[in-house]
Structure formats: C-alpha cells, structure tokens
Amino acid sequence: MSSWSEGYVSDINYTFGYYSELNPNNAVIPFLMAGLAPPESILTAQYNACELGFGQGVSLNAHATASYAKWYATDFNPSHANFARHLSHIANNGALIADQSFNEFCQRDDLPEFDFIGLHGIWSWISDENRTILVDFIHRKLKVGGVLYISYNTLPGWSAPSPLRHLLREHHNTMTSTANSHQQNIRDSVEFVEKVFAQSASLTQSAPQLLPRLQNLKDRDLNYVAHEYLSKDWQPMYFADMQKWLESAKLTFACSSNYLDDFNETLYNQEQRELMASFSNPSFAQTVKDFILNKQFRKDFWVKGARHLTPYEKSEAWKKLRVLLHTPRLKIEMKASSHLNVGLNEALFNPVLDILQDHKIHSVKDIVETLKDRFNEIDIFNVLAILAGKNNLAVVQSEQAIEQARPRCAAFNRYILEQSRSSVFSINYLVSPITGGAYHFDLVQRWFLLAHIEGVAKNKQVDFAWELLKTNGLFMSKEGRTLHDDNEGKAMMKDLHKAFVEEQLLYLKCLAIL
Structure with missing residues (x-):
C-alpha cells in the first residue's frame, strides 16, 4: 500500500463493476413508495451529482453519460482516475474527475451544491477521520431536499463472519x-x-x-x-450508529434503494410482520429489521429535509412519471424475491403488463386512466414499484435529457463494443439514454451487437463472433462444460444468436442502446 492511500488497498486496482443504486433516477420510485418527495430536479431539469470513491469509474461515467446530471467525483487512486477520465473523454460527458483524497476534494472551492451524493462500498473501509470529513462535506454541500445514497457492511450480519x-x-x-x-x-x-x-x-x-x-x-x-x-480500516456498523453519524449532517433515513428491500411480503413471515408493525419509532424498526434478517449489507437512501407527501401529492407525483418495461413479457416471473419468495397476483399484474408489453414509453397517468374501471390507482402504483424492484421496469427521463444523452451514449457504447474485441476488456455494460442507467451484456452478446452495428449480414453474424472467439483463444461452454469440439461450440453459438435476434434486439432498441 502507498503512503497516500491511508491504509486502503491502492496497489491492486478495483473491479469494473456497475452499481445501479448510484443512478439518481432509481431513487424516485422507492421515495414515492415511502411517501416522500424525491428531488424535483432529478426528472425535470439539469442537476448536480457527486460520487465519492468511484473505483474504476464505470458507474460514474455511465451516469454522467446517460443522465441529465453534471457529475463531480474523486478517487485517490490515480490509476482509477486516469481510466475514468479516459472514459469521460470518450463519451464527452463533462464530468469533473479528481484523484484527490476526501480531505483535499471536500475542501475545493469550485464545487456546487448537490442534489445527489453517492458513496458505494466506501464507508466501511475508511477511518473515522475520513468519515468526519465526508459527513461535514455532506452537511455543507447536499442541498435541502437532496438525496444521499450510502452502502455499508452491517451488524449484526457481519458478527459471525x-x-x-x-x-x-x-x-x-x-x-x-x-x-x-x-x-x-x-x-x-x-x-x-x-x-x-x-x-x-x-x-x-x-x-x-x-x-x-x-x-x-x-x-x-x-x-x-x-x-x-485487506484494507487497514474496516468497521461494520449498526443502523443506529450510522444514524448518529448522519444526523449531524441533518439527514434522516428515507428508504432502501430497492423497494423490495422495504416490501414486507418479501421480507417477513406473518409473526415477523406483526412484530414490525408494533413499532412506532421508524429508526428503531430499522434496527430490529437488521436483527430479524441478519443483514450484512445495507444500501440506503437518506435525505436532507424529508418532505412527506399527502395521498393526493403522492398520486400526482406518480402520474407525472413515464415508465418503460424493458424485460420481455415471457421472461417476467410472477414472483418477487428479497429474503422471501412470494407469488404475485396475476389478475392484477397481467392487465398492467398487457399495456406495457409493447416496450414503449408509457405515462403512468395513462395506465391509471386505462385501468380505472378495474383497479384503484394504489394497486397500479404497487405493481409498477414491484416491477421496478424486480428490474423489469425503469423510470424514463425527460425528452430533453434523452436527446442530450443520445450522442454521448452512442459514443460510449461504440467504444465498449470495439474494445470487446479483446476478451481481457473488463466492462460488460452499455448505457441507455432512456433510463440514464447501464445494463449488463455478456461477451458473446456484445460481439453479436458489434456485428449488427457494423452492418454484418444476419446470416454472417455467428461467423463474425466465432472468429473473435477463436482469435481470443476461447471456447463456448454449456452447463459448466467447456465445448472443445468446434461443431458443438458453433451450434451453441447459433442458439445464442437466435435468442439475441428474437429477444435482445428488442431490449436494445427499447432502451435506445441500439
């Protein structure tokens, strides 16, 4: 470890993961389901966002490229910052990317106030000194009504391991x-x-x-x-201790970053639900929740100045949203999962899916109006929230945000696809101007897409991908078995291409990735 790393591992670069919780758009539905007003600017106007400790910068650049936000970020590892700046330059997304320590970055005088600040996988691995710096920064720089996303290792779940x-x-x-x-x-x-x-x-x-x-x-x-x-500092934390830290920044707990992590039916059995319903103190309820579920990791939204919505305000906020079903209808299982698996009411879900299955953008107001004689609007909002929690549906950005993001997303995605000619390239995500987020595509899918955008005839796309497979010295695999026989391997690739044409192309088009 280097002296500038303050005990955090710096001589081994971080992985190239993408974390959808850092997409501010994804806070909207969890906030509404908690009865809270999300920041109005996230869906209606340009706004400022900040990521502290961005790793390789995949999430940072995905969101700076695909969203309406101006992003500011730091990670003290210069290799991370250099790569993140390279991605930013490719997409021309205008992100301010620093390689400064938290202390240096948080003292800058050229940073605006933020509507959204995100810390993923950082809080548990830094010193109390750095936590104090971050809390002071959040106190000073997060706008009233602004959202903090923070994830951390949690007790009691980490006690045993x-x-x-x-x-x-x-x-x-x-x-x-x-x-x-x-x-x-x-x-x-x-x-x-x-x-x-x-x-x-x-x-x-x-x-x-x-x-x-x-x-x-x-x-x-x-x-x-x-x-x-292997980092020097590591401190899993009870929810109550996290609350003590963030209260000094005038923050209150809002909700989990995924609605299914607050949806009682996927969390508790009947006796547990009755116990949880007996608490009038919501903060204490979070502590009990972690004990019942033996939580090891929390991914939460906090807010500076929570504004509780009246039933009318909540209804109107929902109806202003536009949504997109990006999962093929046949792929959507009639169950939801978090700590428990529960079946979904098909009589309620299917009429909503009947509307959404064309994979076009739909106004929630129009969905409610279409189904008003059959279902009340609260049931429809619940269906949409569960579909979003299952990652079948996403909130759609404004038309201005979409049009601004399109050329940046095209440049970012083209770079990812070109680099994917080499199997050692580690980014498996393409970005969508529709949702402001990124989506996973495996290597063979990216090869098929590269062939498609380069104009390779459909009946030649398998040969295109097969040549790249051989150039990289790879083999196809099936059910954990490596297919060394070329005929068997190519047959497998043909099956994958058939699924790509019949399913993935629609997925890519509705997200405007293609």
Missing part, C-alpha cells in the same frame, strides 16, 4: 512474500485460512456461515478480495 476477515488480513500482513505477486499472496492467505478453519471445529460449528463464505471467497475476483478484506 468477521473472524475470516481478521485472519485473512493478519496472514496477509505478516506472512506474505515480496517474491510473490500480489495475487499469489492473496491466494496463499485464502489457502491458509482454509487450513486453519479445517482445524477449528469449535469455531466453524458455532459460526456455520464461515465455511460457505470462505468457499465463496475462493471463487471471487482477487482484486475484489483485496479491496473488501
């Missing part, structure tokens, strides 16, 4: 060899922990989560292991 992290880090700090690569040292530490646990029956029997977690760790990206487990 925390010994794994401690032993892994202690071995890595005291027993690693300078002659080995960083990756090999991490492997050695994981293998050492496995050996110790094999001799620790009393520990693993009293904490049965440890062995499955260790097995999961063995299958994870080594860069992820380094950043999640």
Whole structure:
C-alpha cells in the first residue's frame, strides 16, 4: 500500500463493476413508495451529482453519460482516475474527475451544491477521520431536499463472519512474500485460512456461515478480495450508529434503494410482520429489521429535509412519471424475491403488463386512466414499484435529457463494443439514454451487437463472433462444460444468436442502446 492511500488497498486496482443504486433516477420510485418527495430536479431539469470513491469509474461515467446530471467525483487512486477520465473523454460527458483524497476534494472551492451524493462500498473501509470529513462535506454541500445514497457492511450480519476477515488480513500482513505477486499472496492467505478453519471445529460449528463464505471467497475476483478484506480500516456498523453519524449532517433515513428491500411480503413471515408493525419509532424498526434478517449489507437512501407527501401529492407525483418495461413479457416471473419468495397476483399484474408489453414509453397517468374501471390507482402504483424492484421496469427521463444523452451514449457504447474485441476488456455494460442507467451484456452478446452495428449480414453474424472467439483463444461452454469440439461450440453459438435476434434486439432498441 502507498503512503497516500491511508491504509486502503491502492496497489491492486478495483473491479469494473456497475452499481445501479448510484443512478439518481432509481431513487424516485422507492421515495414515492415511502411517501416522500424525491428531488424535483432529478426528472425535470439539469442537476448536480457527486460520487465519492468511484473505483474504476464505470458507474460514474455511465451516469454522467446517460443522465441529465453534471457529475463531480474523486478517487485517490490515480490509476482509477486516469481510466475514468479516459472514459469521460470518450463519451464527452463533462464530468469533473479528481484523484484527490476526501480531505483535499471536500475542501475545493469550485464545487456546487448537490442534489445527489453517492458513496458505494466506501464507508466501511475508511477511518473515522475520513468519515468526519465526508459527513461535514455532506452537511455543507447536499442541498435541502437532496438525496444521499450510502452502502455499508452491517451488524449484526457481519458478527459471525468477521473472524475470516481478521485472519485473512493478519496472514496477509505478516506472512506474505515480496517474491510473490500480489495475487499469489492473496491466494496463499485464502489457502491458509482454509487450513486453519479445517482445524477449528469449535469455531466453524458455532459460526456455520464461515465455511460457505470462505468457499465463496475462493471463487471471487482477487482484486475484489483485496479491496473488501485487506484494507487497514474496516468497521461494520449498526443502523443506529450510522444514524448518529448522519444526523449531524441533518439527514434522516428515507428508504432502501430497492423497494423490495422495504416490501414486507418479501421480507417477513406473518409473526415477523406483526412484530414490525408494533413499532412506532421508524429508526428503531430499522434496527430490529437488521436483527430479524441478519443483514450484512445495507444500501440506503437518506435525505436532507424529508418532505412527506399527502395521498393526493403522492398520486400526482406518480402520474407525472413515464415508465418503460424493458424485460420481455415471457421472461417476467410472477414472483418477487428479497429474503422471501412470494407469488404475485396475476389478475392484477397481467392487465398492467398487457399495456406495457409493447416496450414503449408509457405515462403512468395513462395506465391509471386505462385501468380505472378495474383497479384503484394504489394497486397500479404497487405493481409498477414491484416491477421496478424486480428490474423489469425503469423510470424514463425527460425528452430533453434523452436527446442530450443520445450522442454521448452512442459514443460510449461504440467504444465498449470495439474494445470487446479483446476478451481481457473488463466492462460488460452499455448505457441507455432512456433510463440514464447501464445494463449488463455478456461477451458473446456484445460481439453479436458489434456485428449488427457494423452492418454484418444476419446470416454472417455467428461467423463474425466465432472468429473473435477463436482469435481470443476461447471456447463456448454449456452447463459448466467447456465445448472443445468446434461443431458443438458453433451450434451453441447459433442458439445464442437466435435468442439475441428474437429477444435482445428488442431490449436494445427499447432502451435506445441500439
């Protein structure tokens, strides 16, 4: 680790993940379902947003490219900042990207007030000194009515598995060899922990989560292991402790970032629901929730100056929204899942899906009007919220935002597709000007799309992708089995192409990715 990293892993770059919770548009439905007013500017006008600790900057650039916001961000790793600036230049998205520490960045005098500030996977891995800096920044720079997204490792869920992290880090700090690569040292530490646990029956029997977690760790990206487990500072936190930190910035808890994490039917059995309903203090209810569910990670929205909506205001706010069903109708399961799986009322969901299944943009007001003789509007709002929580449906941006984002999204997506000619390129996401977010596409799907936009005839697109597969020295796989036989592999690729043409092209077009 470098001296400037303050104990955080800096000599191994972070993974190239995308986190949809950092898309401000995705706060709208959870806020409405909580009866709170989301920031009006998010869907109606240009606004300012900030990400603190952006990693490789995939989420940052996806949202700066596809949304109506002007983004500001910092990550003290210069390699991360350099790559993020490269993506920003490709898309010409105008993001201000710094490689400063939180202390340096938060003291800048050229930063505006923000409607949205996001911290994903940062809070648990920094010192109390840096937490104090961030809380002061949020206090000064988040607008009244503005939203904070923050995720963090949570207690009591982390109580049982925390010994794994401690032993892994202690071995890595005291027993690693300078002659080995960083990756090999991490492997050695994981293998050492496995050996110790094999001799620790009393520990693993009293904490049965440890062995499955260790097995999961063995299958994870080594860069992820380094950043999640090897930093000097690490503090999982009870909800009440997080509340104490953020109260000083005048923030109150708003809701989970995904509505299904607040939807009682997917969280609790009947006895648990009755217990949760007995609390009049919403903050204490969050603490009890974490104990009942043994939460290990929270992803939450907080707000500066919560404004509670009247039933009329909530109805009108819903009706102003436009939504898009971006999942093929046949792919939508009539169940919702969080901690529990529950069946959905098909008699209620199917009429709404009948309207949305054309994958065009629909006004919520029009949906309510069409179905007013059959369902009350609250039921329709619930259906839309659950579909959004299942990642089948998204809120649509304003027409001005869409048109502004189109050329930037086209440039960003073309770059991702071109770079995907090499299998070592690590970004698996394309951005949509319709929703302001990004969507995952695997390597073969990206090859098919590249062939499509380059004008390769449909009957030649499998050959195009097959050539790239061979150039990269790869093989197709099916049900975990590598297909070394070319005939079998190409047949598999033809099946994937058929699904791409019949399903993915529609998905790409409705999101204006294509």
